[in-house]
Amino acid sequence: MSDHDLHIVESIIESNYYTKGNLVFREGEQSESLFIVNNGLIKLTQNNKEGKQHVLRFLFPGDYFGQFALLHNKRHYATAEVVEGGLVCRMHRKDFLPLIEKNTALAFSFLMSMSEQLQQADELAGSLHILEAEKRLARLLLHLSSKNKQEYGTEPVWSQIHLPAAKKDFAAMIGTTPETLSRKLNKLETMKIIEVSKRTVVILDVKALYQIAEY
Known part of the structure; x- marks a missing residue:
C-alpha cells in the first residue's frame, strides 16, 4: 500500500497485548472485526460434538483472521487462543468498510490478500488430507x-x-x-x-x- 493508504488504515487500528493462555475470541461469539497478529503466536481450534478440541492452524506474525467478519455478520467458527504472548491488532467493520468503499486501490489490495490466503489454506488443507x-x-x-x-x-x-x-x-x-x-x-x-x-x-x-x- 502507499504511505497515504497505510496511514489511513493505521488510524482505525487498535492494538492489545495478550498473554499466553488468553482467548482473543471464542467459537460461537459474534464476529465483527479483523484481527492481525503483530507478534506472538495464536492457535485456532474447534470443538466437535463430543467436546474434543481440534487444532485448525497456527497464526504467525503477519497472519490475519476474522476477515469475513468485515463483510458478513457471522459468528466465529473457531476459538483463538494465545500460545505465545504478543500484540494483536484489530479493525472493526464499521471503520473499515467506509475506507474500502471510497478507496478502490485499498479494496483491491484487500481482495488480493484474501485470495492468496485462501489459496494457501486450500493447498495446505488438501495436502494434509490426501497425502x-x-x-x-x-x-x-x-x-x-x-x-x-x-x-x-x-x-x-x-x-x-x-x-x-x-x-x-x-x-x-x-x-x-x-x-x-x-x-x-x-x-x-x-x-x-x-x-x-x-x-x-x-x-x-x-x-x-x-x-x-x-x-
Missing part, C-alpha cells in the same frame, strides 16, 4: 519454515523451526497420532534431513524435504 503422513509432515515443516522466513527474513533462522504446540496438537494438524509423528520425525532425523531437539527442528537438507513433500 501420506510423511509427506504431510514434510509439507507442514516447510510451511512453518516459510513463516519463520517471513517473520525474521534471514536464511539461518529460516531453517530452524520451533514447533508451536504440544506433540499431540502438532500430530492432529497432519491427521496422525503423536506416536506416528515421533516415528516420522525420527526417520527424517536418521536420514540427516532434520535435527530435533525437544520442540526445535532444524532443517539440514531443504532440497530433500522438498522431494519428500513432492513440491
